[in-house]
Amino acid sequence: MNRIPTSQSAPEALSDRERAVAERFAAGLTYREIGEALFIAPSTVRTHLATIYGKLGVRNKIELASCISNVEGKPIRPAKEQATPILAVFPIESLNPEEQWHRFADGLSSDICVDLARYADIPVIAFHTMKLLGNKPERHDDHVQAVGATYAITGQLRADDRRVRLTIQLSDTRSGQMLWSERYDRPMEDFLTLQDSLTESVINVLAGCFGTLAALGRNASRRKAPSSLQAYDYYLLGVEQHNRFGREGNEAAVDLLSRSLELDPTRARAWTELAYAYSIQACNGFSTNPEEAIQKWRSAVEQALLLDPTEPSGYTCLGDLKACHGDLAGAADAHARAFKYGRNHADTLALLAGSKALVVGDPAEAVPLIERALYLNPLSPPWYFGMRGRVMFVSGQYEDCISALEKSSQESPNTLMFLAMAHAFSGESEKAERAALLLRKEFPSFSVKGFIAGYPVTNPPALRAIWEGSRLAMLD
Structure with missing residues (x-):
């Protein structure tokens, strides 16, 4: 790494013309304005700046301004790696x-x-x-x-x-x-x-929860020493753990996301992810106190939308929460806002599909939503298929449900629940029994009743399908 000179050595490192360019650029002037002031072409300004950055060992305008304005003779250390990439x-x-x-x-x-x-x-x-x-x-x-x-x-x-x-x-x-x-x-x-x-094609490959940018960030975070992790690192690693949807991943997600928010409480998306992590605690039986998990869910999602009133995933999360409290009209309104702000975002469409199927709305409308999410994001994470599985289940398309759930997270108890029910409706009693036995063995605290209350399942067609499926699969 290049060494940034002290303010005493900086004048010696730069020529008079270079220093004049550096001072004006650090002050906020454009290439054209600098060129007009110094009677040089904008392209020459660019050439001078490249040389200046190399001589001073700086990487951006902020570091350049610090170097130029330091007049106390104190050494200027190289700037830390950016907490969040730009x-x-x-x-x-x-x-x-x-x-x-x-x-x-x-x-x-x-x-x-x-x-x-x-x-x-x-x-x-x-x-x-x-x-x-x-x-x-x-x-x-x-x-x-x-x-x-x-x-x-x-x-x-x-x-x-x-x-x-x-x-x-x-x-x-x-x-x-x-x-x-x-x-x-x-x-x-x-x-x-x-x-x-x-x-749409470019955005959903780059910006999804398992998109290219998030994958790059996670890989960079894992290469860092634990002592050097920043708020953004904790956030990315927390999202990764949350998307496993198992008990261990859920505990890790709550811990990592909480650490991220301690360092930077202004990231709305981190509050939304934390809210969803608490919702998973409530519906999957991971919390010994589901009511407390729902209260934490509420606090986190309200903070997310306070910070960003246009955060689409925050509104899907808020809609599900409102349904938990019996406010179905409020749930429908929140989901409509989520679609308004995230109609072209695959993650939002996948979440909405699950909510349309189980919470409020016409389950038939969930099918095109999840299909569009899968089309927009060719890097679809496993939880998209979990959403597709429950959509197909409520729609009575059990073969498609089973196919989707086999691609979903196998650490999630509700994956096993829907698998058992879909096999039971398909007349595959032995497969239904195996899934039910595995569910009871791996997740003894999970119950269909708890899932219905905590997800929540309030849509009448979904309620009827789940109660009948759980009876056929002998889950409760």
């Missing part, structure tokens, strides 16, 4: 000369940036900032250093009379390594429909 979406480059495709590329870039800022769990540089930098910098490193980005998304668009092709890449700005790339081909259609389709 993502920059560069404007997508149109390879077609027509102006309409340049406008389309800019609109697509902006939509991807906006949706990543909404659904990803890391900060995203504002698109207008990236638009000023442009999509063809003379030196890419100049720009990512200037905004302090950890990851960069770049792309190219080309079109003919029949098809549009988007090539998009995610890279690590520190190493230059390409982390992910994909090519999307779409038939020519209405521009806005096409823009929405491409945006």
